[in-house]
Amino acid sequence: MAEPPVERLVSGVLEADGEAIAEALATVEDTRGDTLPRQRELLGRLEAETPREHSIVGLTGPPGAGKSTLAGALIRLWLERGAGVGMVAVDPSSRHSGGALLGDRARLRFAAEDRVFVRSMAARDQLGGLAPATRGAAAVLRAAYPWTIVETVGVGQSEVDVATLADSVVLVLQPGSGDTLQFMKAGILEIPDVLVVHKWDLGAVAERTRADLESMLALQSVSGKLDWSPPVVGASAETGHAVAQVADAVEAHRQHLEIGDALGERRARGRVAWAMERFEQRYGALGLERVGGREAAERSVREAAGTALDAFSSLATRAGLES
Amino acid sequence: MPDRPWIIRTYAGHSTAEASNRLYRENLAKGQTGLSIAFDLPTQTGYDADDPLALGEVGKVGVPIGSITDMDALLEAIPLDQMNTSMTINATACWMLALYIAVAERRGVSRASLKGTTQNDIIKEYLSRGTYIFPPAGSLKLVTDMIEFTVDEVPNWNPVNISSYHLQEVGATPVQEIAFALANAIAILDGVNVPEERFPAVFGRISFFCNAGIRFVEELCKLRAFTGLWDRLGRERYGVDDPKMRRFRYGVQVNSLGLTEAQPENNIARIIIEALGVTLSKDARCRSLQLPAWNEAMGLPRPWDQQLSLRMQQILAYETDLLEYADIFDGSPVIERKVAEISDAAWQEVERILEQGGAVEAVESGYMKRRLVESNARRIAAIESGEQIVVGVNRFQETEESPLTEGGGSRVLTVDDSAERTQLERLRAHRASRNAAEVDAALHGLRDALSNGANAMPPSIRCAEAGVTTGEWAATAREVLGEYRAPTGIEAPLRLAGHDSDFESVRRRIAEVSDRLGRRLKLLVGKPGLDGHSSGAEQIAIFARDAGFEVVYEGIRLTPDEIVLSAQQEGVHLIGLSILSGSHLTLVPQILERVNVPVVVGGIIPEEDAADLRAKGVAAVYTPRDYDVQRIVREMVEVAARAHGVG
Structure with a gap:
């Protein structure tokens, strides 16, 4: 099959055309070495055309917290508010065989005419709960829709990683599971911008979890590290309780990022993380050594022009690894 | 006595x-x-x-x-x-x-x-x-x-x-x-x-x-x-x-x-x-x-x-x-x-x-469902390995031609499409013959009973007498009680002893094809229609995953529209459809005509229908005769590889 010209893909994606989005996603997922120029061209042109207000929301938390169900409820709500939604569902399964079962769609049923595009991916062996192509896929969907949800699973590293990809991070917790203590220990509570105590219909145990979280967050703000106080929302996607409040909290955080250049800084950090991730995946520690270590590499990425992939490419060229 | x-x-x-x-x-x-x-x-x-x-x-x-x-x-x-x-x-x-x-x-x-x-x-x-x-x-x-x-x-x-x-x-x-x-x-x-x-x-x-x-x-x-x-x-x-x-x-x-x-x-x-x-x-x-x-x-x-x-x-x-x-x-x-x-x-x-x-x-x-899926996977593995003998299937396969199935025809009853037309006419005639006000009142009574926890039998009998239809009765109950999707039972990883070594060669092949495609082979397992017998689809999904496919499975009762949409959004290389209700000739073409990836079909499908499906472009048809799930998965890899030019 002949590949459609990048020009056509770009205009199709911007119009949220399903076929164009599917083709663009296949392009950014392609791991063959010779597709890099096409990926750079596609992502460069999409980035230039993507409205600044389009936003990526990270939705993360431990298994069984009901993230997919909540994602489904948020998507329906944003559709009602007139905004189309893209979603990347990252499945954590990593198996010897390389196979994976992607079952999230089962909880996300939409009609063909809805402005929704959901792509599932397997995280494989990558640390941090993202799949190798998650960042590229999220960039494509962000070009198409006002909201893009990236769902990851995990307790720990995945929150840190999704924070370098999303404008806002929503941490979803199951009441009474003991996760809160673990999060506090791991220092994870500094990451999320919105916390959701899900399955709110469980009653007393859910209220207790919220109280625990609030007191821990209060300690953090006393230490003066936060200029945004992450709200803790008790919600239940099953009953529809407070889903609107979750969406409102995300939108409020998005507004908050407009103060100063918080948004620009956050996205710049994300660009560095993406370029570095791609570089390390491909060239590993040896590659880093050849460009004078991590700090030097990050500096070089920050100074390079263009998208994360352009920066990756120029770093690779500098290291004499790619021309 | x-x-x-x-x-x-x-x-x-x-x-x-x-x-x-x-x-x-x-x-x-x-x-x-x-x-x-x-x-x-x-x-x-x-x-x-x-x-x-x-x-x-x-x-x-x-x-x-x-x-x-x-x-x-x-x-x-x-x-x-x-x-x-x-x-x-x-x-x-x-x-x-x-x-x-x-x-x-x-x-x-x-x-x-x-x-x-x-x-x-x-x-x-x-x-x-x-x-x-x-x-x-x-x-x-x-x-x-x-x-x-x-x-x-x-x-x-x-x-x-x-x-x-x-x-x-x-x-x-x-x-x-x-x-x-x-x-x-x-x-x-x-x-x-x-x-x-x-x-x-x-x-x-x-x-x-x-x-x-x-x-x-x-x-x-x-x-x-x-x-x-x-x-x-x-x-x-x-x-x-x-x-x-x-x-x-x-x-x-x-x-x-x-x-x-x-x-x-x-x-x-x-x-x-x-x-x-x-x-x-x-x-x-x-x-x-x-x-x-x-x-x-x-x-x-x-x-x-x-x-x-x-x-x-x-x-x-x-x-x-x-x-x-x-x-x-x-x-x-x-x-x-x-x-x-x-x-x-x-x-x-x-x-x-x-x-x-x-x-x-x-x-x-999902506990009970998982246990069942596990038992069934063990049963299939035992038949594949020959540990469980099935006469005529994995032992003593040599056979004379059976006079009972002679002539190629599978000699079963087919329900012709006129039954559906007849039923549609009956339904229209029935709707025209009843008293609309009585129907509304009866449905209203049903809704009340369901909402306030009263026994649903008496108002249902009243609905029956008033001429309410099955669709109307169920729609009213759906409104009050809601609709459900049950766990598929295959979310959690399942480990089968002895299964890995058999799979090494197909795994290597999937890795090789995936490398040449530039991304992991991806399969959509779909169950279109109202048939809820999902264990065939579940077993294919599990074996394909264990062999190295990325598998998208959304459970039962999907419309052809939903399957077409999932195939596109997920960028799958291959679609496997499972239908046991006999409606394959209606449902499969509706999907086949609207996707650009190969489709394989499994189910209770008489040979004439299988030939018909293949003629319409279905890449392979599997029936209960094909008990060897490993072989099916192996063939699916080749179907996908050929269709995407890396065969």
Whole structure:
């Protein structure tokens, strides 16, 4: 099959055309070495055309917290508010065989005419709960829709990683599971911008979890590290309780990022993380050594022009690894 | 004095109410002593024949019953005060019983004289059969409504027929069959709300529907164990003093899972042996029996095929001396030991489920489904490895050409599309003939009852009399009770011993093809239509994943639109469709024409239809003959590789 010209893909994606989005996603997922120029061209042109207000929301938390169900409820709500939604569902399964079962769609049923595009991916062996192509896929969907949800699973590293990809991070917790203590220990509570105590219909145990979280967050703000106080929302996607409040909290955080250049800084950090991730995946520690270590590499990425992939490419060229 | 024979039935129904009524009368004339009604999938899942989801499914796996008009035609000239009627109906059981009562009363037959059974076992629908509609709480409320209603109003009716049958069909072991059925019974009985003195009568009306497989000695022991445990449950948990009320009453359909498409005449022997397992032991003998047809793995049986199964029962009941003896196993230490072993293991599993909060919780958490999927994967692996012998399939495959299947045709009944058209016309005529105000008032009454927790039976009977349709009744109930999607059971990783080494070569091939494609081979497993038999789709999904595919599986009851959309959004390289209801010729082309990746199809598909599908562009068709799942997965890799130019 002949590949459609990048020009056509770009205009199709911007119009949220399903076929164009599917083709663009296949392009950014392609791991063959010779597709890099096409990926750079596609992502460069999409980035230039993507409205600044389009936003990526990270939705993360431990298994069984009901993230997919909540994602489904948020998507329906944003559709009602007139905004189309893209979603990347990252499945954590990593198996010897390389196979994976992607079952999230089962909880996300939409009609063909809805402005929704959901792509599932397997995280494989990558640390941090993202799949190798998650960042590229999220960039494509962000070009198409006002909201893009990236769902990851995990307790720990995945929150840190999704924070370098999303404008806002929503941490979803199951009441009474003991996760809160673990999060506090791991220092994870500094990451999320919105916390959701899900399955709110469980009653007393859910209220207790919220109280625990609030007191821990209060300690953090006393230490003066936060200029945004992450709200803790008790919600239940099953009953529809407070889903609107979750969406409102995300939108409020998005507004908050407009103060100063918080948004620009956050996205710049994300660009560095993406370029570095791609570089390390491909060239590993040896590659880093050849460009004078991590700090030097990050500096070089920050100074390079263009998208994360352009920066990756120029770093690779500098290291004499790619021309 | 010889024992009375069990009720002799044949599970039947197709096309239209008239055609099914003709079939029933013929079967009764041949000596069948009870009716067993098979409903089509729109009726079972609460859709009218003109609903988009019903397309291609009307009259296929059973009879369409859209209103009192259809029920009346179905029962034409059948003496309802004498007949013992079993209905395989679950999510809409309350509605079908209402229609049955309304037809009887219209003919002057009192509801108190009606005898029969509604299957009405929703938990096994979540686990295996897939024709559930509502979430567990609302579904169980309807079940207990029927129990509380019938115990006084229709005292000879079995309102619930707890079905371990379908659990065995998806791979349950004898221990799981007993344990899950008992946990299910506990979930129902714990929710029943009747005056204390009526409870023993309620307990006494709970009946079971069991399976009987080819390991017939173990099956006989299973039923003796079942009998003992049910008695114990009644005594210990529910304080039922009257031993008559604690009798384990069950009907049987013998195993269909083990019937083979290869050398299909061998199934005749299997069916008879399986029937022995549930009739030999007098103390654990079934109350009613239906035998499948020898050619069931190939499609819908013809009247002659069903007659053969009926004659097998009659020979067993009337020709042999089986019914002349007391229990011939009493005092056998071998049998006793085996019964004790099964009972102990089953009781432990019941306790494990109760510790988790009971059957409903174990459905919602996916525990029971996972255990079943696991057992089935083990069973398939044992057949593939030859550890479990299936004559004519993995041993002794050499065969003469069978005169029974000669000429290439698979010799099964096909339901022609005119049945669907006839049903649509009937529905339109029925809608035109009724009083709209009465219909509205009746539906209003139903909505009220469901909302405020009143018994749903009386307003459903009123709906039946007013001419409400099946789709209208179910839509109203959906509005109030909600709709449910059950866990697929394959979310959690499953490890099978011995499975890895066999798979190494296909794994390497998938890795190689994926590298050449630039991304991991991705497969969409889809179940279009209303058919809920998902275990084939589940096993393909698991094996394909273990072989290295990325597999997208969304569970049952998807429209072709949804499957096309998922295939596009997920960027899959290949689509596998599973359809067991016989509607493949309608559903598959609707998907095939709108995707640009290859499609393979699995299901109960006669050879003529398979040829037709292949001619339309389906890359491969798999039927029950293809028991080797590994080979299927291997072929799917090559189909995808070729289609994407890396073959």
